[in-house]
Structures are given as structure tokens and as C-alpha cells.
Amino acid sequence: MAALNELTIAEAGRKLDAGEISAQELTQDCLDAMAAARDMNAFVTETPEIALERAAASDARRASGDTVGPMDGIPVALKDLYCTEGVLTTASSHILDGFIPEYESTVSANLRDDGAIMLGKTNMDEFAMGSATVTSYYGPTKNPWTLDDGKDRVPGGSSGGSATAVAAHLGLAATGTDTGGSIRQPASFSGIVGMKPTYGRCSRWGLVAYASSLDQAGPMTKSVEDAAIMLQSMAGHDPKDTTSAPIDLPDFRAALTGDVRGLKVGIPKEYVIDGMPEEIGALWKQGAEMFRDAGAEIVDISLPHTSYALPTYYIISPAEASSNLARYDGVRFGLRVDGDSLDEMYANTRAEGFGTEVRRRIMIGTYVLSAGYYDAYYVKAQKVRTRIAQDFDAAFNDVDVILTPTAPSPAFAVGEKMDDPIAMYLNDVFTVPASLAGLPGVSVPAGLSAEGLPLGLQVIGRAFDEETMFRAAHVLERQAAFTAKPAGMRG
């Protein structure tokens, strides 16, 4: 039998239910895999004692017939952006040195209450600002996918530690967060499924804030079915977050009917961009063919403001970040660097505590919100954001889901794209538009690049229609039949 950490949530759930395995055995295999893979730097903090304690509690519940659902006994990794009670939470930033929350984020509390087992906190780009997990104060995370050139590949970002944890089977699944693509792009780079729900589906309470009008929690998993199972636990209305939608959850797993006959799949012509490798365009075409073969109808659509999404995002997200990150003042939590006056203490603390990219975005954000520039930059970006959302509204009059590539390239080497911020920003060219419109999107591994690195395709759905998006993604997953494994992990 394969090691238990290689199971999916659905498979492990069946074995747990059948009494073939225990949550403690399952958890121990994950902890062993984590210990053997420390050079990948997927975790900032490992929590083996908590994991084994919760696993024992899960086994005890199961023994007495009190199992609380399909996540009970499932070991998962949490991105280090989720505040966890009594466990160091850093957002991979120096400025949160020693921060041990007194409370649990709503989403991780939902998972905990449903019996999921926390394995540890995963590495990420500092404050979720990045697309490669290279801006972490704790150093870069490695992608388990490698080539023969001896260079380490990035796992994508910002949820890169979570992506590696899932791709390398260090956990059965992981949580991520997605502001402009931070779940979907690393999923594409790492050959896993990564799903960003509709804005408002998951509570943001207890997530370290980056850009509040965009941030969403979501699952990173080995299959679409697992993403549906895990989202069911994570999502739901939370009175502590006024932007959390006060609507009932559908049964996401039940939406996976395997049938897309008559479904209309939109192909937006503006997602053909300059400089995109031919193989990504080819994979996108194959994806459309897979849907057609399964009985769906392919419809050409237009999203005219697509090319303006990234510059819009790089006004709105830094503006919100500069405001959110004002809380790091050296007074209430985290790092403090002394100074002769209060202002000097603030400025010294924030200079030492924030990394280069975070500082850059705070500066941009402060500038676009400053007197005299607010209308020209920030309000203008909010208006273009409306146009981008209107594009999607119009398209969804004609189609049920939209199919695009997830990222414009496969995983690149650690160290590349470091000197040019805009080149790094372009990683999110296909994920940012749906983020700005608040729509759900999921990346499904669909093929390999010529060199042998995974590539994902993205399915975008209507707001609060994750069911149709999941149904389509599930069929795409079946048709693509992606079974490739990283070189070091082929049995």
C-alpha cells in the first residue's frame, strides 16, 4: 500500500470510515513526510504535538460513533496567514516576530471543529505579496517539480508553502488565500487543484489582511472532489465579517455529477497575450476540446477590459495594503525597533520589519491615496474595476463558465524575475480579472510543459455559483487525466 500521506481526502475518509486506518497513522505518515522534506522549506512552523493530539481525539470520536463529517481525521496544512490560537503566526514577515494569536481564524476554526488536523503553518510570500514564495522572511520554498538543470523551481505564490505541502504529499490538503491569484497560480505551478471561492463565501475574520476587498480563503487539494469537500467545511456566513455572505451553503460535492452536456463554456479572446508560450495556448485549446468531447458547447466571448486588470489591481491592492499594514506600529504586537521619538520608533520598526516588496507596495499605496492623487489613481482604478466586472456580467449572459489558462508560464527557477517587479506581477495576468470581479475560480492540472513541468487551466464561474464551476472543473480533471508526478516522487 502507498504511504497514507499520498491519499486524497476522499480516499482517506473511506479508509477511516471502514476502520482500515486510524487518524493517528495517517497523521504520523504526514509528519514523517514533513520531517523528510524540510529542505523544501514548505513550513514556517510544524505543530506535531497538536496534530497527534487532535488525531487521537478524532480516533476517539470515531470509536464512539461521534465522527463530525468528511474532514474528521484529515491532516491539513494551514497557510501562515491564518491566525491560530496559541501557535506562532507570521505571514512570513519579520514584523510579526513572536506573534502568538489569542484567537483562531473563523476558517481554521471551522476546519478544526469539523475534525481536521493541523500539521503546521506553511511558508508564503511576505503578507501574501508575491507570486513565487521568494519574498518570505524565512527564505524561498522549493517546488517538488524539478528538471535536469539542477535549478530549484518556485512553487508559485503567495500560497507556495501550501502548494508544495500538497504536491509533495506532506499533508492531504492545505488552506491557501487568494487576493489576485495566490491559490490558483501556485496550484498551476505545482500540479494540484487550487480553488478561490466567490468573495464573501469564506470569512476573512482572523486572516492577516492584505487587500480586504479581494482577499479570500480557499482549499488547495489533490482533486476537485477534495476541494469541494474542504470548501464545505471552510465556508459559511460569519457574523464577525460584514463582507461574509449571509446565505446558505449548497452541497458542493453533490454538484460533481460528471455531466456537462449542454453546458456553455466561454473562451475569452483577450486571454491570448503577447509572449505567452505556444504550449500554453495549445493546452488551452485541448481543454476546450475536452469540454466539447464531454458534450459542452464552446462559445467565443470577449472581456474587453482584460488588459487593464493588472494595473487596476496594482493600484487597489497596494492602497488597501498600505491602510491595513498601518497596524504594524511596534506597540501592540510583533517586532519593535526603538527610536528617540514615537515617529522614529514607528519608522525604524517598519523599515526593519517589512521586506522590499512589502515596502514598495506600501509606498505605492500611500502615494495613490495621498491628497491630490486619490482621484487620478484610486478612484480611476475603482471605476475600471467596475468596467471589468461588467465585462464578466455581460459574458455570463451567454455562458455558464469561462475557461482560461491559469498562468502564462510553467514554474520558473528560484531567483528569476527578481529584479523586475512588473515581470513578477505578470504571473497573475489570468487570475487577477476574476479576483477584481469577486468571482470563483479553480485551477485544474491539465498537462505538462515540453520540459516536463505542470500546467493548469482555470475555470471561472458566476458569483456564488461554485457548483457549476466545480461540475465543469471535475469533468475537465477527468478528461485531462493528469497523473504525472514530480521526478523525485515516481514510485
Add this chain to the structure above:
Amino acid sequence: MSLDTETVRRIAYLARVQIPEAELEPLAGELNNILGWIEQLSEVNTDDVEPMTSVADMDMYKRADAVTDGDCREAVLANAPDGKGAFFTVPKVVE
């Protein structure tokens, strides 16, 4: 619009981030590159378009106006880097 080092110094002060003198000019260059790239938004016609302030098409959920939290001074102070007794501390601000 182009940032000079004086403007970068002013933004750094507004953001309360200490930037060494020697880094002001390179930072101005980086920020100008990004702002230059963002400039393309001026091509978009946004006459009569409402700025988006909330992506969700719903009324904001409002909870009952009741006290739901409190009595947690120790928890609030637990992470203070220089807490003393029941207080956060800061450098002296009143002479």
C-alpha cells in the same frame, strides 16, 4: 506624473517607513516604472461609471448592536513587545 526624491521622502514619512538617503533615488526609479505602467488606465473611458466600493452585490450584514466581547485585557496585551502592567508603552510623547 513622475516622483522625485523629495516626494518619495514625503511618502515614506506618511507611511512611517525609514528609507536611507541613498535608497531614495533608486526607489523613486522603481516606483516611477510601476506608476508609468499603471498610467495606461487613462485610456479607459470611465465617464458615468460608478467606482466599485464593494464587489459583492448585497446589503452589508449588520449584527445586533450589542456588546459581544470584552473582559480580555490580558489577551489584548499578551503580544505587546514592551507591555508594562496593564499598558502598552511608547516612547515619551509629552515633554
